[in-house]
Amino acid sequence: MSERVPLVDYLVLDDPPHLVAKQCTQCGARYFDRRNACASCFAEEFDSVPIDNDGVLRSFTIVAHAGPGIEVPFVAGVVDCGGTSVRGNVINVEPDAEHVSLGMPVRLATYSLGVDDNGTEAIGFGYEPVDGEPTEPGRA
Amino acid sequence: MSASEDIWILGIHMTKFGKHPDLDTVDLGAEAIRGALADGGVTMADMGVVAAGNLMGGGGIGQQLQKQVGQTGVPVYNVSNACATGATALRTAIMAVKAGECDMGLAVGVEKLAGAGLLGGGGKPRADGKVYxxxxxxxxxxxxxxxxxxxxxPGVFAQVGMEYGHRYGGTSFELFARISEKNHAHSTLNPLAAYSKAMSLEQIMNDVMIAYPNTRPMCSANCDGAAAAVVTNGATLKTLSLEQQRRAIKVSASVLTSDPWQEACQVLPDVNTLTRNAATQAYEQAGVGPEDLDLVELHDCFATAELVHYDNLGLCEEGGAVDFFGSGAPWRDGSKPVNVSGGLQSKGHPISATGIANIWEVCQHLRDECGDRQIPDAKVGLAHVIGLGSACGVHILERAAA
Known part of the structure; x- marks a missing residue:
């Protein structure tokens, strides 16, 4: 059976797949990258914490011009997942302003990036719309 | 602050922004320096320090410029702070004068950017490895x-503006396009702007979409250009001619901030907090408030960015940027003119030059030397830049007392 690897190390391919953050044990600040210390309180110890899969689209753009080799258009956004902000694309949606809106409820979804020469499959993530009432502007 | 500790802009100059195929980075920087020195009635022999910024060239721009305009052996600080590089150079020269290390300093920022295309998107072809x-x-x-x-x-700053809409409501594609319409209209009076044609709302909205809601004319214009300034202290200014004293512009506040940690700031750059911090410090230093400003040049790198900075600089109530724009206040005939130069969207954005060129614009109004686009009787102005990463420069400038 071929192996699967996540696009980034903070995507955990469990059932269901989810993101994890490094949380500062002293002040609770959360990060997704490899850390040297906490930028908020300068402490050096972190716990791994799971991030909610459900969230609200706090901001987005529909990118029509990007670097070479990047397929456009795509929707880039910031999702508020239970108080933790996550950067990700909005996927499984028509990439236009009629189908994507601020405050839209979204949920983590994964997709295949393809397989490499060893047969290893890379799995990426994004956020897809789910049914529900959008958060009204001003009440975010 | 005593008079001797006051900081003054003695001379300042910006080149025409636009395409300069026959001039290289050093030519443009040298033109700006020689212009600023002539404007101030001084020479390279008077400069005790040189601070220079350039991002796209080969490095060491300060020394390269000295080799063309005057090698006097004074210290050179080559600085780099993204789009705030010019303001950082100015701030560096001001710090040297304030610290008493010298009586006069030179700051210069220069960039060759015409035809540079999309910035921030990598630039290398994507090469997915054969083994993950x-x-x-x-x-x-x-x-x-x-x-x-x-x-x-364009995509990062689109999200900055959209996030404001999520928090406070009232934003739309058309609103952002109207902000751009204002700046393109303003630029028609600026002979040094890279683009000086008015654009209708329809033209702006129907132009090429780059990153919704920013179409091409809603993005800062890549172009070539340079700007330079000579700064001095109050005691030195008193020894100069009455004409030099009359034209000198007081730097009432000079502030540079970086972004303090906030939730989400490493997910989407937070250009708000450090601007609010810089503005607060600057108003306190200068002893003036936003209500005292006769004009503002702020960092409209994208139409979506201009909106949030109305709020960040305190030009409106918190959350009130949409209404502020809707009131007509930031138009040149409004109550708080913003980017009467045409801003980065139309005047252009040669990155390292921008943070001094916006100060040149304010100075020209305060000197009553701004020709057709003069804001009548301007006494106090503010210049703001943001370099993503982030760095924010805010300078408050005041006309010399008559």
Whole structure:
């Protein structure tokens, strides 16, 4: 059976797949990258914490011009997942302003990036719309 | 602050922004320096320090410029702070004068950017490896730009404006396009602007979409240009001619901030907090408030960015930027003219020059030397820049007492 690897190390391919953050044990600040210390309180110890899969689209753009080799258009956004902000694309949606809106409820979804020469499959993530009432502007 | 500790802009100059195929980075920087020295009635022999900024060239721009305009052996600080590089150079020269290390300092910023295309999007062809191996700080097995959000500047700043809409409501594609319409209209009076044609709302909205809601004319214009300034202290200014004293512009506040940690600031750059901090410090230093400003040049790198800075600089109530724009206040005939130069969207944005060129614009109004686009009787102005990463420069400038 071929192996699967996540696009980034903070995507955990469990059932269901989810993101994890490094949380500062002293002040609770959360990060997704490899850390040297906490930028908020300068402490050096972190716990791994799971991030909610459900969230609200706090901001987005529909990118029509990007670097070479990047397929456009795509929707880039910031999702508020239970108080933790996550950067990700909005996927499984028509990439236009009629189908994507601020405050839209979204949920983590994964997709295949393809397989490499060893047969290893890379799995990426994004956020897809789910049914529900959008958060009204001003009440975010 | 005593008079001797006051900081003054003695001379300042910006080149025409636009395409300069026959001038290289050094030519443009040298033109700006020689212009600023002539404007101040001084020479390179008077400069005790040189601070220079340039991002796209080969490095060491300060010494390269000295080799063309005057090698006097004074210290050179080559600075780099993204789009705030020019303001950082100015701030460096001001700090040297304030510290008493010298009586006069020179700051210059220059960039060759015409035809540079999209910034921030990598620039290298994407090469997905044949074997997925984690690398970098996110342990990524493939490039993440375009897969996990966007690194392009139009897309990042689009999200900055959209986030404001999520928090406070009232934003729309048309609103952002109207902000751009204002700046393109303003630029028609600026002979040094890279683009000086008015654009209708329809033209702006129907132009090429770069990153919704920013179409091409709503993005800062890549172009060539340079700007330079000579700063001095109050005691030295008193020894100069009455004409030099009359034209000198007081630097009532000079502030540079970086972004303090906030939730989400490493997910989407937070250009708000450091601007609010810089503005607060600047108003306190200068002893003036936003209500005292006769004009503002702020960092409209994208139409979506201008909106949030109305709020960040305190030009309106918190959350009130949409209404502020709707009132007509930031038009040149409004109550708080913003970007009467045409701003980065129309005047242009040669990155390292921008943070001094916006100060040149304010100075020309305060000197009553701004020709057709003069804001009548301007006494106090503010210049703001943001370099993503981030750095924010805010300078408050005041006309010399008559």
């Amino acid at each position: 191996e984690p690398s970098g700080r996110f342990g990524a097995v493939a490039p993440t730009d375009g897969r996990i959000g966007t690194n392009t500047m």
